[in-house]
Amino acid sequence: MTVPYALEVTDGVVTRIRLGVNAAEAAESRKRYAKLHQLLEEVRSGRRPVADFPAAPLPGGFAGRVIAALMELPRGRLTSYGELARRCGAPGAARAVGRALAGNPLPLLYPCHRVGRADGSPGGFMGSTAPEQVALKLVLLREEQDQ
Numbered sequence: 001m002t003v004p005y006a007l008e009v010t011d012g013v014v015t016r017i018r019l020g021v022n023a024a025e026a027a028e029s030r031k032r033y034a035k036l037h038q039l040l041e042e043v044r045s046g047r048r049p050v051a052d053f054p055a056a057p058l059p060g061g062f063a064g065r066v067i068a069a070l071m072e073l074p075r076g077r078l079t080s081y082g083e084l085a086r087r088c089g090a091p092g093a094a095r096a097v098g099r100a101l102a103g104n105p106l107p108l109l110y111p112c113h114r115v116g117r118a119d120g121s122p123g124g125f126m127g128s129t130a131p132e133q134v135a136l137k138l139v140l141l142r143e144e145q146d147q
Contacts, residue, residue, distance in 0.1 A: 003139055005108065007033045007040075014040075015056045016105045019126065019136055044108060045147055046075070055109055065089070066100040067110050076144035078116040081123070094118075102127035113140040 004026035008016035014036060021029075030037050042048035050071065058064045069087040073079050081094035081101075088097065101112040107126060113136075117123040125137035 002143065003136055005029070007036055009033055009036065013054050013056055014106065014109075017108050019107060020132065040108060050109060053109060055106055058110075062088070062090070062093075062096065063100040063103065066097050067104070070101070070110055070112060070114070073111070073114045075111075075114075075147070076141055077114065078120065078122065078141065079114055080118040081115055082118050084115055098124070108140075111140070111144075113137040114144075 003019055004021050004023060006018045006021045006025050006029035007014050008018065017040075036054070039048065039053055043050055043053050058067050065088045066084065069084055072087070073084070081097045082091075085091055085093040085097045090096065097115070101115060102124070104110050104112045104126070107113065113125060115123070116137075122134050122137050122141075123129070125133040
């Protein structure tokens, strides 16, 4: 994976995945949580089901429905916030879907990088439209396309 990341773990359960960290932090996380990094890469490549990864439980309510629908999206393809809202049973709630995804603490496990604007542009990523955040989103999509 080309996007550097670090895991936050409590009692053997991954509670957060931080993307775009510096190389030293990413290396320390890989060293400290080698088995979890390996499992996550297997999940991301499709060789292991998400259910086999020790992660914090899905949120409840609308955010949980968004994440559940997100998990059904095809790898490497961008779907609109509006389409994801329809899949959640909440047509017209595209902005609420965006807010729910902005708070996604496990972006490599729950692939919010697969959701963009209705015009086909990538939109923001992890609560930001900063160019470096959008670039991370595009790298993750390309990696899925190449697998």
